């Protein structure tokens with residue numbers, strides 16, 4: 001594929017992601033497969049698409065300095081300008097003159113001479129004058145918003161909850177790549193053996209301190225290994241691995257995972273149970289239960305019964321106090337995983353947070369009777385927002401006097417997390433900047 005064709009594919013992809021509000025990671029993978037993008041172009045395509053989405057608001061701020069406010073710009077032309085300015089400002093892989101040349105070529109073929117000369121004019125001005133200085137933006141929230149490309153309502157919200165410094169660090173961390181992490185299936189391979197095998201294959205790896213099963217991959221493509229395809233390893237963020245570590249499910253126990261798909265945490269729980277006992281794994285969406293089944297099958301785990309069910313109605317299916325352990329890994333706004341799914345920061349709205357917090361409270365309220373006395377319940381989300389995290393837990397504890405927060409959680413956490421800035425009376429909020437993981441919330445409750 002020529003450079004021009006790769007750039008053209010990037011513009012199409014950016015347009016589709018914006019117009020369909022599609023998840024960029026899924027659309028990028030489809031594009032690579034369907035257009036048969038060569039491996040040498042794969043990483044550049046991914047880098048430009050992700051980068052352009054990640055920096056969208058910053059790029060638009062830069063472009064606004066060079067384009068008349070009243071000028072109507074077609075969406076594809078804006079995409080060409082954004083991706084070109086992204087490459088000129090944040091990447092140094094291709095010289096500016098080549099970036100401009102390719103942008104003009106796309107504009108000529110897709111549009112006409114007039115558009116090509118507009119694109120050429122704007123990009124040449126950016127090249128000549130440089131992008132505008134953002135340090136003169138007076139309002140703190142606006143400056144963070146523009147510099148890190150997060151919507152201002154979200155920056156203001158985070159500032160009101162966590163202050164300027166944590167918010168700025170969080171927004172900046174969301175722009176950086178995180179290392180891929182995997183979990184070993186300990187019934188099939190030990191972590192040490194997996195590390196040795198990966199070492200032989202030329203991977204650069206480290207042990208994760210979040211989980212005895214976790215491995216951080218600094219270099220190497222795990223997807224192409226038999227260790228992955230044969231279920232010795234599975235991809236999971238380190239924060240998610242904390243859940244099964246903290247749930248302490250033992251072989252022979254009865255466990256409920258109320259919101260289970262695609263099955264990352266429930267398979268980890270089954271591993272901790274040495275594949276002995278029983279796990280009822282529900283998800284609201286019937287088609288997603290197949291994802292849980294597939295994951296369990298590749299990992300050779302047989303104790304998971306994946307089925308459709310609304311977590312708010314499980315009392316119709318199970319008697320009170322049926323379970324030793326319950327996981328509520330609730331549907332959430334996902335503001336902790338912006339780094340991997342940058343679309344989230346533009347697609348989520350503040351009202352979603354309020355709606356989700358009601359669903360989360362509802363799920364907890366209806367699940368609570370199913371826990372045995374002395375049992376443990378973990379509530380977790382992959383978001384950073386008090387309304388969906390601490391507030392949900394606090395309201396639940398106020399209403400349900402038979403539950404208390406299991407404060408031994410705080411001694412139970414891995415040493416590197418103890419004393420981390422997100423620990424509160426209601427649980428552990430992990431910020432994406434603290435350990436360069438996803439942002440995540442987790443707490444552990446017990447019935448007395």
Ligand SMILES: C[S@@+](CC[C@H](N)C(=O)[O-])C[C@H]1O[C@@H](n2cnc3c(N)ncnc32)[C@H](O)[C@@H]1O
Pocket residue numbers: 240258259260261262263264265266282283284285288309310311312329330331332363382
């Ligand atoms: C954060 S995800 C769970 C991730 C999963 N625990 C894992 O580790 O792979 C939340 C899941 O809850 C499901 N969900 C949403 N509302 C639900 C409800 N009322 N009852 C059960 N599941 C629900 C969603 O379909 C989604 O798959």
